[in-house]
Amino acid sequence: MTTTAKTSRRGPRRALTGDEILEAALSLLDEGGPAAASIRGIAAKVGVAPNAVYTYFPDKAAVVQAVVEHLLGQVNHAIAADENLPWTQRIEHLALDLRERLSAHPGAVSLMIGGPMDGANALALNERLMEILVDSGLHPPDAARASYLLIVYVFGSIALEVAELGEARQARPEADRISERRAGFSAIPAGRYPLSAAAASTMAAYVSTEQYVWGLHRVLAGIGGPPNPAGPPPHR
Amino acid sequence: MTTTAKTSRRGPRRALTGDEILEAALSLLDEGGPAAASIRGIAAKVGVAPNAVYTYFPDKAAVVQAVVEHLLGQVNHAIAADENLPWTQRIEHLALDLRERLSAHPGAVSLMIGGPMDGANALALNERLMEILVDSGLHPPDAARASYLLIVYVFGSIALEVAELGEARQARPEADRISERRAGFSAIPAGRYPLSAAAASTMAAYVSTEQYVWGLHRVLAGIGGPPNPAGPPPHR
DNA sequence: AGAAGTTGCTGTACGATGTACAAATACTGT
DNA sequence: ACAGTATTTGTACATCGTACAGCAACTTCT
Numbered sequence: 390m391t392t393t394a395k396t397s398r399r400g401p402r403r404a405l406t407g408d409e410i411l412e413a414a415l416s417l418l419d420e421g422g423p424a425a426a427s428i429r430g431i432a433a434k435v436g437v438a439p440n441a442v443y444t445y446f447p448d449k450a451a452v453v454q455a456v457v458e459h460l461l462g463q464v465n466h467a468i469a470a471d472e473n474l475p476w477t478q479r480i481e482h483l484a485l486d487l488r489e490r491l492s493a494h495p496g497a498v499s500l501m502i503g504g505p506m507d508g509a510n511a512l513a514l515n516e517r518l519m520e521i522l523v524d525s526g527l528h529p530p531d532a533a534r535a536s537y538l539l540i541v542y543v544f545g546s547i548a549l550e551v552a553e554l555g556e557a558r559q560a561r562p563e564a565d566r567i568s569e570r571r572a573g574f575s576a577i578p579a580g581r582y583p584l585s586a587a588a589a590s591t592m593a594a595y596v597s598t599e600q601y602v603w604g605l606h607r608v609l610a611g612i613g614g615p616p617n618p619a620g621p622p623p624h625r
Numbered sequence: 626m627t628t629t630a631k632t633s634r635r636g637p638r639r640a641l642t643g644d645e646i647l648e649a650a651l652s653l654l655d656e657g658g659p660a661a662a663s664i665r666g667i668a669a670k671v672g673v674a675p676n677a678v679y680t681y682f683p684d685k686a687a688v689v690q691a692v693v694e695h696l697l698g699q700v701n702h703a704i705a706a707d708e709n710l711p712w713t714q715r716i717e718h719l720a721l722d723l724r725e726r727l728s729a730h731p732g733a734v735s736l737m738i739g740g741p742m743d744g745a746n747a748l749a750l751n752e753r754l755m756e757i758l759v760d761s762g763l764h765p766p767d768a769a770r771a772s773y774l775l776i777v778y779v780f781g782s783i784a785l786e787v788a789e790l791g792e793a794r795q796a797r798p799e800a801d802r803i804s805e806r807r808a809g810f811s812a813i814p815a816g817r818y819p820l821s822a823a824a825a826s827t828m829a830a831y832v833s834t835e836q837y838v839w840g841l842h843r844v845l846a847g848i849g850g851p852p853n854p855a856g857p858p859p860h861r
Numbered sequence: 862a863g864a865a866g867t868t869g870c871t872g873t874a875c876g877a878t879g880t881a882c883a884a885a886t887a888c889t890g891t
Numbered sequence: 892a893c894a895g896t897a898t899t900t901g902t903a904c905a906t907c908g909t910a911c912a913g914c915a916a917c918t919t920c921t
C-alpha cells in the first residue's frame with residue numbers, strides 16, 4: 390500500500406519516499422540483521438542525514454512497524470479465495486504463503502515480535518482467517534478464538550525458528566534461508582535428556598517446512614475436532 | 626540452579642554472586658521493561674562499576690540468557706508428575722504453571738524471544754513434555770514433533786500477549802499483570818473488517834487465560850486426533 | 862613471614878545509538 | 892518579489908555495550 394504522493398506542498402521537494410526508507414531498512418535488515426537496521430544506517434543508505442528520517446517516521450519504532458506492515462501486506466490473499474476448497478486447505482495456503490514471505494527476511498521477523506501487530510495488514514489477515522473459519526461453519530466467537538490460535542501458531546512458529554537459527558544468520562550468509570533447524574538441539578547431553586537426545590537426530594531430518602505443516606495440520610484438526618481433549622489417548 | 630561458591634580462589638573476594646546480578650536484572654526488567662535492564666543499570670543496582678558485571682558474564686546476551694534460564698528453572702515439574710492423570714491434564718498443568726511464571730515478568734518474556742532457548746532448563750522442559758507424550762503412547766518421533774508444537778504454542782502465546790500488551794506495561798504500572806488482552810483490537814474500523822470488529826467486543830470478554838487454555842485444548846485435541854485434517858468441516 | 866602470583870573491581874575511554882534543537886535551504890502561494 | 896512553510900542539515904546530548912590499563916586484595920610458594 391504505497392502512500393500517494395501529495396503534489397504541491399509548501400517547502401522544498403521531499404528527497405525521499407517513505408517506501409525508499411522502508412526498502413533500505415529491509416535490505417539492511419537482510420544483510421546485517423536487526424542490529425544493522427539503525428536509523429543512521431538507513432539514512433546513510435538512502436543518502437540523507439540521520440534526522441531526515443524523522444520527517445517520514447516519528448520514531449524508530451514506527452519504521453519497524455511499517456516494515457512489518459509492508460511484509461504482511463505482501464501475502465497473497467487470493468491464494469485462499471477459492472471457496473470450493475476445503476477450509477483447511479485454504480488456511481494452509483495462506484499459512485504457507487505467509488511463512489514464505491516472512492522467512493525470507495529473518496531479521497524483520499525478530500523485530501516483529503517486539504511490538505504489537507495491530508496494523509491494517511495484520512487486521513486484514515485476521516479478517517481473512519475469520520472469513521474462512523466462518524465460511525466453514527464456525528460461529529464468530531469460536532472463529533475469533535480459532536483465528537487467534539492460528540495466528541499464535543504461525544507467528545510463534547516462524548519466530549521460534551528464526552530465534553533458534555539465531556545470530557548465525559549474519560555470521561554465515563550461506564544459511565540465510567531457514568533450513569538447518571534444530572541445530573541447537575544437536576549437542577544434547579544424552580545422559581540427562583535421553584528422549585530429547587534420541588529425538589534430536591530424527592528431528593534434524595524434518596526440515597522446518599515439514600514440521601510447520603505437521604503442526605498446522607494438528608492445530609487445524611484441533612479446531613475442527615471435538616471440544617474436549619480429555620478423552621482418549623492419542624493413537625498411532 | 627545456584628552456582629556452588631568455589632572456596633579458596635586466588636584474588637580478592639568476589640563482591641557479588643551471579644545470582645545477585647540475575648535478580649537485579651530481573652527486578653529492573655519488571656520495573657522498567659527491557660530498556661531498563663542495561664548493564665549499567667544492573668551494575669548500579671548491585672552497587673558496582675558497570676564493568677564488574679563482565680567478571681560474571683561475558684556478554685549482555687549471556688545475562689539475558691541466564692535470566693531466561695532462571696525463569697524456566699522455576700517451573701514446577703512435579704505438577705505434571707502424576708502418571709494417573711490423563712496426559713492432556715498433565716500437559717495443561719505444566720503449561721499453566723509455565724505461563725504463570727513467565728507472565729509475571731513480561732519484560733523478560735520480550736527478551737526471551739530474541740535468542741535461542743537451548744539452555745539446560747529449556748531442554749528439561751522439552752524432556753518433560755516428551756516423557757508425558759511418550760507415556761501417552763506416542764512414538765518418539767511424533768512426540769518430538771508434538772512437543773515442539775506445544776512449545777511453539779505456549780511460548781508464542783505468551784510472547785504475543787506480552788507484545789500486544791506492549792509498552793503500556795511500564796507506562797501504567799497497574800496493568801503489570803496480563804489482564805486486558807486484545808486491547809489493540811478494540812479500535813477496529815468496523816466497515817473494513819466487519820468480522821474482526823464484531824468479534825472484538827466478545828474477544829475482550831475472553832480473558833487471556835481462557836483463550837490460552839482454549840487454544841491449548843485445541844492443540845492437544847489435534848495431537849491426539851486423526852492425522853489428516855482435510856476431512857469434515859468443524860461442527861458446533 | 863615475606864615475596865610472588867593471580868584475580869576482581871574501578872576509572873577512563875571509544876564508538877555507536879536514538880533523537881532533540883536551531884539554523885539553513887528550497888519551494889509555493891500571494 | 893516577498894513572505895511563509897516544509898524539509899534537510901549540523902550540532903549536540905544522554906545512554907548504551909564494552910575494551911584497556913591500573914590498582915588493590917587475597918592465596919600460594921619459598
